[in-house]
Amino acid sequence: MNLVENIRESLRSIQGNLLRTILTGLIISIGIMSLVGILTAVDSMKHSLTQTFSSLGANAFDIRRKGFNNRGSQGGRMEKIYPQISYQQATEYKDRMSDNAVVSLSAFISGATVVKSTTEKTNPNINIVGGDENYLQTQNLNLARGRGFSSFEHEFGSNVAIIGDEIKSTLFKDREAIGEYLTFLGRRFKVVGQLEAKGSSMGGSGDRRIIIPLETGRQIPRPGGSQLNYDIKTAIPQPEELNYVMGEATGIMRNVRGDALGLEESFEIRRSDSAIQTLEEISGYLKVGGFVIGFITLLGASVGLMNIMMVSVNERTREIGVRKALGATAVQIRQQFLIEAIVICILGGFVGIFLGIMMGNGIASLIGEGGFIVPWLWVVVGLTICVAVGVISGYYPAFKASKLDPIDSLRYE
Structure with missing residues (x-):
């Protein structure tokens, strides 16, 4: 079972448990939405206020x-x-x-x-x-x-x-x-x-x-x-x-x-431009606070993802035993579960990033007029965090699955 086949098998597993995948992705989406949304709102408000200060001689x-x-x-x-x-x-x-x-x-x-x-x-x-x-x-x-x-x-x-x-x-x-x-x-x-x-x-x-x-x-x-x-x-x-x-x-x-x-x-x-300098300082604190809040939300999402992946391992114990009996190695089993976790996180991440951008610009538009901002830096950071959460949350369940004994797995009811 090579990497490509592992990816296909992971996608089939995700498709076969679509409702669970959607609920798990929503957990990640909410975490990413809070992170990207807050940081987008800060950037958008900063852009709007900078334009206002510039028009006042800043x-x-x-x-x-x-x-x-x-x-x-x-x-x-x-x-x-x-x-x-x-x-x-x-x-x-x-x-x-x-x-x-x-x-x-x-x-x-x-x-x-x-x-x-x-x-x-x-x-x-x-x-x-x-x-x-x-x-x-x-x-x-x-x-x-x-x-x-x-x-x-x-x-x-x-x-x-x-x-x-x-x-x-x-x-x-x-x-x-x-x-x-x-x-x-x-x-x-x-x-x-x-x-x-x-x-x-x-x-x-x-x-x-x-x-x-x-x-x-x-x-x-x-x-x-x-x-x-x-x-x-x-x-x-x-x-x-x-x-x-x-x-x-x-x-x-x-x-x-x-x-x-x-x-x-x-x-x-x-x-x-003393007003802009003060704004830079305040927005820096807001970004730190927003990142901390988003990180805490993502931490809760990663725990939820790990719990769901553990349930998935228990449900598919017999499947793991069959794969091992057919020659799948521990590395391949671990790889399959890691890929599933990462794909779920990335799918949830894309949804969360989209919702976060819309939420951030929406909040900023309530405060003042400003252009629509797509914070590419935070998009990249959000996707990176999604992959990291997928690896961290999926590693232990994948490791546990790779260590199952094939004979005991085949007997599992």
């Missing part, structure tokens, strides 16, 4: 001069003050990075500003920001009404503005703001756009913001003749490339700023 980083928020001395030692990032430096960086990322330049023009319309005025709590053509995109700001700035308005510094939702409610109340005029910082601006309301997600400050073209902001005189400090935000399509692009950006910015070799940078880079 795939970006900011560049500012080092020590821009210094508050004097620390520990009795005065902190070093680095020069501000000039407009020439910011534009040079933007030009050199434009092939690999979307770069926006912005500058804080004024805070605690009073803004007036023809009939109303705000409290002195409005922030004025100058932004370039990529500012709305990199800051993930959406327009509720109106339009963004045109290329002409950006290039020549036109007096146009995009206002926050609270400013519209304060100055224009029940009438349309688009096309109206505002006065602030000694200039008259035409409203061309209105931002979507941010509400409490930004402490309300996002709704008290006015955006003007960066070139317009550069033309507005600064108190005491001080220079604007430019903020640089770099966004990339794929969050997993963030470290690589940050390294490239560091090299370009050092060159642009003229930082000598061996000296520290005169600027600092701040990642915007």
Whole structure:
């Protein structure tokens, strides 16, 4: 009896005990379904949340001069003050990075500003920001009404503005703001756009913001003749490339700023993906917990499979005696029972993997929108575990069957 004949005999035995095979396969299916389902759900939720965080700017980083928020001395030692990032430096960086990322330049023009319309005025709590053509995109700001700035308005510094939702409610109340005029910082601006309301997600400050073209902001005189400090935000399509692009950006910015070799940078880079990093850590714990739960379920399934295989050995004692009398060796008998256990596990595993994928994606879809995920890694792991369970659960019954005495087996009732 060779290996091929053993496989055929095992399949015939499985077919002859179809109901028992189905029930045994269901035990394995439930175990694999719990394992693959939990891990698929974690991966799917992670994918969905990663996309959400990316849309909130998690795939970006900011560049500012080092020590821009210094508050004097620390520990009795005065902190070093680095020069501000000039407009020439910011534009040079933007030009050199434009092939690999979307770069926006912005500058804080004024805070605690009073803004007036023809009939109303705000409290002195409005922030004025100058932004370039990529500012709305990199800051993930959406327009509720109106339009963004045109290329002409950006290039020549036109007096146009995009206002926050609270400013519209304060100055224009029940009438349309688009096309109206505002006065602030000694200039008259035409409203061309209105931002979507941010509400409490930004402490309300996002709704008290006015955006003007960066070139317009550069033309507005600064108190005491001080220079604007430019903020640089770099966004990339794929969050997993963030470290690589940050390294490239560091090299370009050092060159642009003229930082000598061996000296520290005169600027600092701040990642915007802390949410994704936290998610990675949490999902790692969830995967460990899911694997442990699935493993415990599979352990119970393997015990059930071993019990059923033991029953099968007892039921087929006379059959084993006949095979041995006809010349079957102990190895061939052991091989036959092992093959049966492995085939049952694989069949149950395929069903469990399918149900697990559907269950995992179903759970994830209840939490947030995301693409349908097939976790190939966990599919391979699941099938590997199925084979391992089949070998472990089937070995002892197969070993017991191979050791039966043919004469005693033929007498067995």
